[in-house]
Amino acid sequence: MTDRKQKLLEAMAVVGLGTHPQSLINGELVDGTGSEVQLVDPFTEEVLFTYADAGNALAANACDAARQAQTAWAKGISAAARGQVMQDIGRAVLEKVEPLATIEAIIAGKPIRDCRIEVTKVAEMFAYYAGWADKLHGEVIPVPSGHLNYTLREPLGVVFQITPWNAPIFTAGWQIAPAIATGNGVVIKPSELTPLTTVALVKIAESVGLPVGLVNVLCGLGPTSGQAAIAHSAVRKVVFVGSPETGKRVAVAAAEALKPVVLELGGKSANIVFEDANLEHACLGAQAAIFSGAGQSCVAGSRLLVHKSVHAELVGMLSKGMNNIKLGDPLDDATEVGPISNARQFAHVRDMVMNAKNAGASVLTRSDTKPQGYFVPPTILDGLSNTATAAQTEIFGPVVTAIPFEDEADAIALANATNFGLAGAVWTADVGRAHRMADAVRAGTFWINSYKAIHVSSPFGGSLNSGFGRSSGTDALMEYTSAKSVWLDSAPTPRIAFGYVS
Template sequence: MSGLLHKHLSAWFGAPERFGSLVDGELLQGHGATVEIIDPASATPLLEYRDCAAPGTLDAIDAAERGFSAWQAVTASARGRVLWRMGELIRQRAESLAILEAVVAGKPIRDTRVEVLKVAEMFDYYAGWADKLHGDVIPVPTSHLNYTRREALGVVAQITPWNAPIFTAGWQLAPALAAGNAVVLKPSELTPVTSVCLGLLLHEAGLPNGAVNVLAGLGQTVGHTLVAESRIAKTIFVGSPETGRAIAETAARNLRPCLLELGGKSANIVFPDADLHRAAKGAQAACFAAAGQSCTAGSRLLVHRRVAEPLLDLVVGGAKRLKVGAPLDETTEIGPINNARQFERISKMVADGRSAGVQVLTGGGRPDGAGDGYFYAPTVLGGVTADMTVAREEIFGPVLSCLLFDDEEEALALANHSPFDLAGAVWTADVGRAHRVAARVRAGSFWINGYRTLSVMSPFGGMHGSGYGRSSGYEGLLEYTQPKSVWVETASDAPQPFGYADD
């Protein structure tokens, strides 16, 4: 373990070996097997902790039930002040959080600094909503006063991934707490550190003990127990489609709803009238930022045949200049793949693409001088057709598949030839075409002459193979509530059409 990592872990936990799960406001060691966190940049051990396991998970749910009652007793305005204070605390500890995220997740420090501040913005935004979540008065055709209340669900489970741990934790914690829920959060066992840090800061901000519990542990123990537990009012999962299906099936047996944010294979469409230099930079940002480990990655570049050669020259040339390097290097633009399993998956999919006739225009493996870390060079694949695996399956790495089209209808057909419907983009100077394409591409988020812009103020989510439900925005807040209809009889002598009473 590096001296820098030891310093920052000690600042949060007292000592690295004290890292564990946050249950009922206390840091606790787990009950299960030892879990080892590997440094993505060197493939060497970083940190060990004990799996929270099933007993610790049930204890956390007990604590969350008590925490829910305590959080419900806090006024909505006071809840908002706690969330606002949370945003301030994140900014005060932003550099330490960014360093921990960079080292453990393998993300460039230039990216994690931005993401940490985005998390602060999430709490700012939902702090403002906390006392504005109200119902309606409905003009029913009777003598009743009928109104609705927006009520918290109760104890919710949140399961977040390794590719953007602190960002996805904040993305879900803030609206859940603003709506008055209690949370049991299970981050990926590969990247739990900054999520536990958020839990500690929330208690420092004034959250009651148990209102947020953060469990460091394995999917087959902690995750399985959470999803199967009938006391969980709703399960939120961000991750792979395969795991999402299993979670939805288990939750359904308890008649519990889910919010699923799953994979993507987003189409980035370039027409001949586009500004090719801007489109080329946009294509690189769409696919290579975060080393391609993003569900919204524009991993399919659909290019009009007329401009394919000049655009691909720009994209390939730019990809070769991107700096792949250590996460804490201020000049690094692409860090390592987070883990060995994902690195091997990317390598295999590119190798299978070669066997199917795909042309590797640049990249296709470890960059020179990468050492033993899980580094993968920005890769551009040409000669790709719509039915190839590299065009249909999510690679989740810095691999761009390029497909050609001849007209707008063919571009739309290619864009929608995917089991995923999460995001997409179009580059064109034709305003009419831009809006036509935006309307017809199946996607939860769509950009015109840009890519990757997200805001906590705007709803985010997918359809079909990309899941269902919405995170962020007002719609994300409503995901953590349920409406109750209240009927008040106002007539002084309302008729009773049924029943008897003694005079």
């Protein structure tokens, strides 16, 4: 057994996992019954585990368990008590930062310093939504008929959540916390490639009071385990985070069952730099926008739009700066960029770079030898138009396409000339221009002289091929509840209205 796998197994034991990936159904770790799935260390390319897809029967058991536990969670205890359990979960997660970060770093290939931050953010998510658990107030509506009309916010029941491989535990917390704060049960299916920290998170939650069975984790494949959960009668809503292609299939499956969806999909976000910007700050922002997380982020600033007068200067600064980025072992505290998370994505990113080069791009990259594993070095594609495949297709790697623009109108046109609408940013000293760009660029999140700042309290989501619905802030509370309108006739002699009241 390698040292890395030994470290992984030790970390798994600390957070309540077994010796291999298993689903968590009604509080029990259970082996699947389906086809084999391999978990590979993206740094060493070692096969760490082979496990069985959960399968249809476990998916049904998970949904049944969530349905049974949800009623008691929503009606059997007070909202304040739900909030207290969630506060306890947040504190328990903070006590397990190191083992959770170690698992994430090995399985997902993320630098461990990033993983530690993401685990602490998960604790913050539970604390934030804990505060909302007893504050879901309805409204009293002044209808003209003399009735007392008020609304209630009610939980949906059981929701099915599908999360991706690029930020497993972060996305799990992002989705689970608002769902249970509003009284729902959850069945969650993390990516089959990175399931461990999601199971660990729920095990930790159960250890401090989360009712057994309220949140169940399916370890397995989308076309089998995922499809079975979507079709189950207990599931009232489907939430998916991932690629547009898979999102479309999820939406179709949910539509066939007449179930609403929230889709948080990809992006091709424009990071816009004007000639009056502080170029040093803009360069650092551009690095963070595309190279952090090895570019495996839906909000990555993968299109760098730069005013023509400073385009060459900024590209030169970015090219020089990326040579100082530390690539290496995700378990090394000094590592800033780790490998691509899996072999399939690694091949996709390399193919996209090669195709861009063949299409005439000037490829600027590091000259040093890459580390072992699925590494793609930070890369700039210069000399392509905004209509090029590399400028329109989500690469999902540390690869940025640098494109010059003429003026403000041109920058807006280029930024919006995409099928995505997730995020964007502008770097400028002109306050008026900054607000004009924020208003004009189609994006669910837009930064001014910044990039990639997100927080659980702020709504997040996109439009077009970036999906729809919102998955954080108070908007998420609305996604996980439905409004009930209650009418009380207060007249001494009730008037039975036939149709619309007046």
